[in-house]
Amino acid sequence: MIKTIDPKKVSVAAFHSHMLGAIAPRPIAFVSSMDSAGQVNLSPFSFFNAFGSNPPVVVFSPSRRVRDNxxxxxxxxxxxxxxxxINIVNYAMVQQMSLASTEYEKGINEFVKAGLTEARSVAVRPPRVEEAPVAFECKVIDVVSIGEEGGAANLVICEILLAHVDEAILNEEGEIAPAKLDTVARMGGDWYCRASGDALFKVKKPVKTKGLGIDQLPKNVRLSVVLTGNDLGKLGNVEALPEEGAVQDYATRPEIKEMLVRFQNDRESLVFHFHEHARELLKEDKVEEAWLVLSQIE
Ligand SMILES: Cc1cc2nc3c(=O)[nH]c(=O)nc-3n(C[C@H](O)[C@H](O)[C@H](O)COP(=O)(O)O)c2cc1C
Structure with missing residues (x-):
């Protein structure tokens, strides 16, 4: 059962909680800023993302408090x-980052409260967090307020002037390695998410290829009771089905031959077993071979 919620018919706090629970995990901008008297502030914001790279633009939102506006x-x-x-938060500093979100009085420097080190910035006045694996020095190009009531967004649009990257998080090609970055993200309530171990996986980008699409797959595959949406996504990402010759060669494999004989008068079982076999291959990302198996079904 799907529950449909109209934001205008529930409290702001209730909808806020649904939004934050669903739009998750969210990256965290650990923002150092400064007032005109030179007093430093450090606070985390998970209403944050990147929006372009030429010029490099990021946005975060210190919103109006739902509680008291x-x-x-x-x-x-x-x-x-x-x-x-904008400092990036890794797992090693998640507790200190959370401490920095405490609502200290104006003028209190959260670098001090959270035990983090101020490192001098090059292009801007606020310092960066020395412990952060990546820090972006930014100029604020606009602040767009959307609403005046509790919960209203204030989009702080920033252009990145300089990036500082700890070389320890780079792989041999000089790219940021997700497992080394070990970043954390915010979810609903008190939940966080750590981008490490089994949480990291790859999906091939279909940038150079134009996959067939799930709508073009043979009906038995499309309507399979075995293959999942993710399996069909992988199968639909190929540009062409295997050549007839390759399909026939594959049919000479003992395990395939055995199944073709065993289920020659029972199409339903044949489809089921071939789909299960293909599914195992897809788990190992052997998409081409999965197609050779599926192509045995007439
Ligand atoms: C992980 C995390 C993410 C947060 N994200 C936001 C956010 O996106 N917007 C916001 O207004 N407050 C957010 N908060 C709460 C602020 O960090 C908190 O209100 C902080 O005290 C603001 O500090 P300031 O008044 O010194 O700027 C977040 C807190 C945590 C711990």
């Missing part, structure tokens, strides 16, 4: 000094 020091600071450093 007050605004965040970070928002006040960027209006006084339109510069920030």
């Amino acid at each position: 007050t605004t965040k020091h970070t928002l006040e600071n960027v209006r006084e000094v339109p510069e920030v450093v």
Whole structure:
């Protein structure tokens, strides 16, 4: 059963909680900012993402508090000094980052409260977090407020001027290795998510290829009771079905021959077993071979 919710018919807090529970995991911008008196602030924001790379643009939102419609020091600071450093949070600093989200009085430096080190920035006034694996020095190019009531967004649009990357998180090709980055992300309530171990996996980008699409797959495959949506996604990402010759060669394999004989008068079982076999191959990303198996079905 699907529950349909109209944001105008529930409390702001209730909808906020559904949004944050569903739009997850969210990356975390650990933002250092400064007021016009030079007082430093450090706070995390998970309403954050990247939106372009030429120029490199990121946006985060210190929203109005749902509770009492007050605004965040970070928002006040960027209006006084339109510069920030966006530090990326890894697992090693997640507890300190959370501590920095405490609502300390204005003028309290959360670098000190959270025991993190201020490193001098090059292009902007607020310092970066020395412990962060990546830090982006940014100028604030615009602040767009959407609403005036509790929960309203304030989009802080930033252009990245400089990036600082710890070389320890790079692979041999000089790219950021997700497992070495070990980043954390925010989910609903008190939940976080750690991008490491089994949480990391690859999906081949269909940038150079134009896959057939699930709609073009043979009916028995499309309507399979064995193959999942992910299996069909992998199968539909191929540009062509196997050549007849390759299909016939594959049919000479003992295990395939045995199944073709065993189920020669029972198409339903044949389809079921071939789909199960293909599914095992797909689990190992052997898409081409899975197609050779599936192509044995007339
Ligand atoms: C992981 C995490 C993510 C957060 N994301 C946001 C956010 O996107 N927007 C927001 O307004 N507050 C967010 N908060 C709450 C702020 O960090 C918190 O209100 C903080 O005290 C604001 O500090 P400031 O008033 O010094 O700017 C988040 C807190 C945590 C721990």
